[in-house]
Amino acid sequence: MDANKLHPYPINPKYSKRVAYFSMEYAIDQALKTYSGGLGFLAGSHMHSAYDLKQNVIGIGILWKFGYYDQVRNADNSMGVLFQEKIYSFLEDSGIMVPVYINKHQVYVKALYLPPHVFGTAPLFFLTTDIPENDYLAQTITYKLYDADTAARIAQNIVLGIGGAKVIEALGGAEIYHMNEAHALPLIFHLYNQLGQSSDAIRQKLVFTTHTPEKAGNEEHDIFLLDKMGFFGSLSLDEARAITGENGQMFNHSLVALRFAKVANGVSQLHGRVSREMWKNYVGVCEIKAITNSQNSTYWSDKAMNEALADGDDDRLKHRKKHLKKRLIQLIADQTGKMFDKDAIIIVWARRFAEYKRADLIKRDITRFNKLISQTDKKVQIVWAGKPYPSDYNAISLFNHLVQSSKHLPNCAVLTGYELGLSSLLKKGADVWLNTPRRPREASGTSGMSAAMNGAVNLTISDGWIPEFARHGENAFVLPIADTRQPIDQQDNFDNQNLMDMLENDILPLYYDKPDQWFEIVKNSMRDVMPYFDSARMADEYYELYNQ
Structure with a gap:
């Protein structure tokens, strides 16, 4: 895809620095089922306003074949969960397909393009593994948003982080990588190699938005499982421990994001204060500011x-x-x-x-x-x-x-x-x-x-x-x-x-x-x-x- 055609609008010079915005979910329009809640609503409004302001932003997300789920009623009016295939004719084939390694298996990630004119957003690329080049198990990685299976969730993070980074590189790269929550964290291990194995170089490019003080929203996983799945890219487990400072069995995604970002932000002034208090005793955490969420x-x-x-x-x-x-x-x-x-x-x-x-x-x-x-x-x-x-x-x-x-x-x-x-x-x-x-x-x-x-x-x-x-x-x-x-x-x-x-x-x-x-x-x-x-x-x- 011609990177020069990404933004079919003149970039406002005030916002000329190219930013790659990574989010696991986007609430763009009722017709596009790629979100579950507030994280997606925030990302959707951000992409709408990036378009309105003519910012040099590219959104990276995942195309969920079955969405989050369709909420239906059972015969007695109790809640039912329906997973139904979603088909979107307005997404275009970008021509970009990149490989990632998950559990030592090569998985191909295809990028589908949402042009800005469709819903009035910054250019967005939605990643999918549901393509004939992959076997069935690999295809299922991008089936369900926030899959209940732990290994599937980790695989989704790898697709978003490493797959998304490679898509951005195919589009000419970016000056800033913005993680909207820590789901795209494997991105940093890819950047570590791309930037001469320099943690400081990553810190010049990475910004992190933390969304919740809830434990469930700040994921932790067994570091040995992450290593087995390929979460750390080409880095060995010892190398990953050395650069992240995570030496125990459980690996805290948000903490590592805070250690690699040049600056982070909470999503309200109160949340900024709560986050600073929450993380203040951890070594190597970046400055946490506050940018209050808003809606378009x-x-x-x-x-x-x-x-x-x-x-x-x-x-x-x-x-x-x-x-x-x-x-x-x-x-x-x-x-x-x-x-x-x-x-x-x-x-x-x-x-x-x-x-x-x-x-x-x-x-x-x-x-x-x-x-x-x-x-x-x-x-x-x-x-x-x-x-x-x-x-x-x-x-x-x-x-x-x-x-x-x-x-x-x-x-x-x-x-x-x-x-x-x-x-x-x-x-x-x-x-x-x-x-x-x-x-x-x-x-x-x-x-x-x-x-x-x-x-x-x-x-x-x-x-x-x-x-x-x-x-x-x-x-x-x-x-x-x-x-x-x-x-x-x-x-x-x-x-x-x-x-x-x-x-x-x-x-x-x-x-x-x-x-x-x-x-x-x-x-x-x-x-x-x-x-x-x-x-x-x-x-x-x-x-x-x-x-x-």
């Missing part, structure tokens, strides 16, 4: 709502919000057979289903919850949505509990298929966007940004991006901060009590009895989320990071 407003925000807000036309803004709310109500009816009331408040909890995000926090005091949803004077309607990891049976059990317990509640609904399309519809139709993680475990929480862009008021724990945005009672409602020294159940009780108090004493009286005041909060939220939490700011800040 061109993609996420409703144009008609924004125009009405800019024109100061309250009636038009209200009418548009009501219309979007009706569209959500139609979908709820289609999926669940429940007809929500367009004039009653709709509260939405929707995000990746992880235990610490506490989807069921609002139900913790079941007596109080039942009283809340049975009242008729200030009617409350609640929607849940989210996709648990398909092997996280605790999360699936919680999802199914919400389905079964709300089955006969006419104003509670659990929706399936939480991808970009449903996410957008929920944000545009919600009155309140509920966010209930255990602080400080939510690194960013970007869904609340795009919700605010669409007139949904955040009701939230003070975590992630929220401390940088929220003015309690003016553009959001923020719960008091729990004492993290207390046992988990006491923190949950504290947060539940404050959540219910805030709903009953602040939000519902405002929404129903003082609608003009409520509408001012809606408008403040829409105004205040822009422009800082638009990804143009974020993409610009990343280039500042690259140039340090």
Whole structure:
């Protein structure tokens, strides 16, 4: 492929340094199933804004034959997991195919090209091993995002890191390699040989974004298994130990990324502080800054709502919000057979289903919850949505509990298929966007940004991006901060009590009895989320990071 044709737009001189951006997932468009959650949503918005700003960025990802999974319903409405083949006619053959070695077997990696004009992104290359040149086992490497099999996950890292690096070299190379999380870590061992076996040379080229303080998000694997799989490229195990400083049996991917990056960043100011505290006692860790995540407003925000807000036309803004709310109500009816009331408040909890995000926090005091949803004077309607990891049976059990317990509640609904399309519809139709993680475990929480862009008021724990945005009672409602020294159940009780108090004493009286005041909060939220939490700011800040 002609490298000069990669960017069919003139590069802005401010962003001329070529950056190769490695991410295991990208949420680009509903039609392209290459993501699971927030990591992909962030990468997708980044690629959209890189295009808008005409940056010299190339995205490297993996083409997942079966996506993450399709979330479906079983006969009893419990959650089902469907792996269905995805076919994309809009991807082009780049003509680039490179070899990698996995478990001492040569595996060919083919790069498919997503041209910028298709979805309005920087050029993206999606890697696949599902080609006739490979045997069946090698073909399956790129079947499922975050495969539950450990060896498959390691193989995916090798494909992304080493395969992706070789694709970039075939395209003329890059000045900066940006790892969006540590999944592409084998990249550094490839660069080590390419750059004269100099760790310092790698540090001049590598930038790392860490996304979570959660242990599950900072992978560790048996170093002997990694060596056997070919994770370290052509380096011996002793050489890998020597340059990474990992001398035990377990190899920490994030720690090694922090040791090889010239600079790293957390994804909110609070997460930056948490990350610095988390890694401060480890030797050789680079400086960890913070670039707060954001979302691409061109993609996420409703144009008609924004125009009405800019024109100061309250009636038009209200009418548009009501219309979007009706569209959500139609979908709820289609999926669940429940007809929500367009004039009653709709509260939405929707995000990746992880235990610490506490989807069921609002139900913790079941007596109080039942009283809340049975009242008729200030009617409350609640929607849940989210996709648990398909092997996280605790999360699936919680999802199914919400389905079964709300089955006969006419104003509670659990929706399936939480991808970009449903996410957008929920944000545009919600009155309140509920966010209930255990602080400080939510690194960013970007869904609340795009919700605010669409007139949904955040009701939230003070975590992630929220401390940088929220003015309690003016553009959001923020719960008091729990004492993290207390046992988990006491923190949950504290947060539940404050959540219910805030709903009953602040939000519902405002929404129903003082609608003009409520509408001012809606408008403040829409105004205040822009422009800082638009990804143009974020993409610009990343280039500042690259140039340090």
